[in-house]
Amino acid sequence: MSPMTATQTPPAATQRPLSMTEAIESRRSIRQFVQEPLNQDDLREILRLASLAPSAWNAQTWRFAVVQTPELKEQLREAAYGQPQVTSAPAVIVIYSDMEDTLQTAEDTAHPGLGDAGRTQQRATFDGAFGAQDTAQRGQWGLTQANIAFGFLMLAARGLGYDTVPMLGFDQGKVRQILDLPEHVQFAGILPLGKRAEEGYPHHRHSVERVAKFY
Amino acid sequence: MSPMTATQTPPAATQRPLSMTEAIESRRSIRQFVQEPLNQDDLREILRLASLAPSAWNAQTWRFAVVQTPELKEQLREAAYGQPQVTSAPAVIVIYSDMEDTLQTAEDTAHPGLGDAGRTQQRATFDGAFGAQDTAQRGQWGLTQANIAFGFLMLAARGLGYDTVPMLGFDQGKVRQILDLPEHVQFAGILPLGKRAEEGYPHHRHSVERVAKFY
Numbered sequence: 001m002s003p004m005t006a007t008q009t010p011p012a013a014t015q016r017p018l019s020m021t022e023a024i025e026s027r028r029s030i031r032q033f034v035q036e037p038l039n040q041d042d043l044r045e046i047l048r049l050a051s052l053a054p055s056a057w058n059a060q061t062w063r064f065a066v067v068q069t070p071e072l073k074e075q076l077r078e079a080a081y082g083q084p085q086v087t088s089a090p091a092v093i094v095i096y097s098d099m100e101d102t103l104q105t106a107e108d109t110a111h112p113g114l115g116d117a118g119r120t121q122q123r124a125t126f127d128g129a130f131g132a133q134d135t136a137q138r139g140q141w142g143l144t145q146a147n148i149a150f151g152f153l154m155l156a157a158r159g160l161g162y163d164t165v166p167m168l169g170f171d172q173g174k175v176r177q178i179l180d181l182p183e184h185v186q187f188a189g190i191l192p193l194g195k196r197a198e199e200g201y202p203h204h205r206h207s208v209e210r211v212a213k214f215y
Numbered sequence: 216m217s218p219m220t221a222t223q224t225p226p227a228a229t230q231r232p233l234s235m236t237e238a239i240e241s242r243r244s245i246r247q248f249v250q251e252p253l254n255q256d257d258l259r260e261i262l263r264l265a266s267l268a269p270s271a272w273n274a275q276t277w278r279f280a281v282v283q284t285p286e287l288k289e290q291l292r293e294a295a296y297g298q299p300q301v302t303s304a305p306a307v308i309v310i311y312s313d314m315e316d317t318l319q320t321a322e323d324t325a326h327p328g329l330g331d332a333g334r335t336q337q338r339a340t341f342d343g344a345f346g347a348q349d350t351a352q353r354g355q356w357g358l359t360q361a362n363i364a365f366g367f368l369m370l371a372a373r374g375l376g377y378d379t380v381p382m383l384g385f386d387q388g389k390v391r392q393i394l395d396l397p398e399h400v401q402f403a404g405i406l407p408l409g410k411r412a413e414e415g416y417p418h419h420r421h422s423v424e425r426v427a428k429f430y
Contacts, residue, residue, distance in 0.1 A: 016234075017234040017235055017236050017237075018234065018235055019231075019232040019233065019234055019235070019374065020232055020233055020234070020235050020238040020264075020370060020371065020373070020374020020375070021232050021264065021371075021374055021375075022232075023235040024264045024267050024367065024370075024371060024374075025264075025267065027267070027269075029269060044423055047423045047426075047427050048423050049235075049236065049239045049240075051420050051421065051423065051426055052239050052240065052242070052418055052420060053366060054242075054244060054369070054381050056381075056383045056384075058419060060420060060421055060426065062426060063426050063427070063428075064426060064427040064428070065427075065428050065430060066427055066428065066429050066430065067430045068429070068430070069430060072430050108421070109419070109421075110419075111416060111419045112419060113416070140355070143359065144358065144359065144362050144403070145362075147359050147360075147362035147363050147365075147366070148362050148363070148365055148366040148381075149366070150362075150363055150366070151268060151362070151363040151364070151365070151366025151367050151370075152239065152366050152370065154269070155235060155239075155366075155367065155370055156235065156236075156239060158235065159234065159235020159236055159239075160235070160236075166269050166271075166363075168271045169271075179428075179430065188359070201326060201328070203267055204273060204324070204325075204326045204327060205266050205267060205275060206266065206275055206323070206324075208259055208262045208263050208266065211262075211266055211275065211277060211278050211279060212262050212278070212279040212280075212281055213278075213279070213280050213281065213394075214281045214283070215280060215281065215282045215283065215284060215287050215394065
């Protein structure tokens with residue numbers, strides 16, 4: 001698909017929030033973005049909506065590194081083997097999980113309605129489930145939760161008229177270094193974010209019958 | 216939160232598809248469902264929308280086992296340590312990844328616009344990336360992709376007025392046996408699905424500033 005010309009109206013320029021169905025259907029991987037800074041209120045709203053994803057025991061293992069400076073975007077692009085969508089996007093969100101931070105602050109994830117007993121129980125639950133595991137093992141669990149939020153993040157963005165392209169191909173060690181993140185964090189992906197300046201490819205998916213069994 | 220009485224209008228009984236923002240905000244874990252069979256067209260539409268999730272190389276590693284018979288729901292409930300939401304829901308979707316099936320049929324995931332060359336390239340990409348890995352190793356990769364679709368599935372359901380509760384606590388071996396699934400599949404979770412008959416708990420989440428760093 002060729003980039004749209006200046007005379008076309010970008011599909012992202014909607015004046016109302018998209019319905020869930022519209023958002024899912026119109027989400028495509030977009031690699032060429034409109035060259036303008038991101039509305040910072042929209043950005044925070046997208047992150048807030050992503051963080052409403054569910055997680056077991058409300059662990060909220062996901063973390064977001066939001067990169068908007070040209071210098072760091074350029075470094076991320078190098079770490080992503082030169083893929084140009086990283087610098088085309090006004091913002092790049094690195095989605096990762098941090099299970100060690102999650103464990104250290106487990107009490108804060110207890111529902112306030114449960115009071116002090118809830119906080120104590122939450123600590124016991126996390127220590128019991130993960131205390132005997134090594135960092136890599138529990139990190140893997142944290143990553144599965146972060147991937148659910150990764151899905152929410154892409155849809156929250158589309159719902160507000162933004163576009164993304166999920167990327168898994170990058171040098172994790174370099175990204176860790178660029179963002180000054182601890183060794184134990186595990187990456188879900190990198191997500192360039194902005195408004196589409198190309199149409200992207202239409203979906204090609206297995207049929208429902210191919211991926212679902214009915215019992 | 217107590218179940219709603221018969222005089223209250225269930226929040227799920229909306230007449231229009233929810234916006235993305237409404238769907239994300241109104242999604243809560245629901246464990247008591249209205250006792251009526253699921254509309255089968257809605258069910259297929261929810262699965263179709265979930266399968267529009269993105270995946271690296273369009274691998275589509277996710278698979279859905281949809282259980283609606285009382286006998287099998289009862290068996291799943293036992294495998295989930297007796298948790299009652301499994302039999303309260305009219306349908307229970309088991310989300311898992313099947314990387315071996317994914318690898319065997321890699322060609323079918325190549326975009327038709329790329330023709331035979333695309334199919335050949337897709338085969339080479341998958342063989343190169345996963346051919347030398349063992350089943351568990353590549354299964355783990357498949358699972359990360361399936362978790363993204365898991366997030367899409369919950370939001371697709373909510374967007375059409377349905378409710379869910381993601382469950383990770385179950386005996387995987389028993390579920391594998393009940394559904395007659397191969398040893399190598401990896402489970403993302405179990406998702407009871409229906410219309411809410413209780414309010415559920417309001418969200419309790421870290422602030423955006425707590426989970427996001429801005430660069």
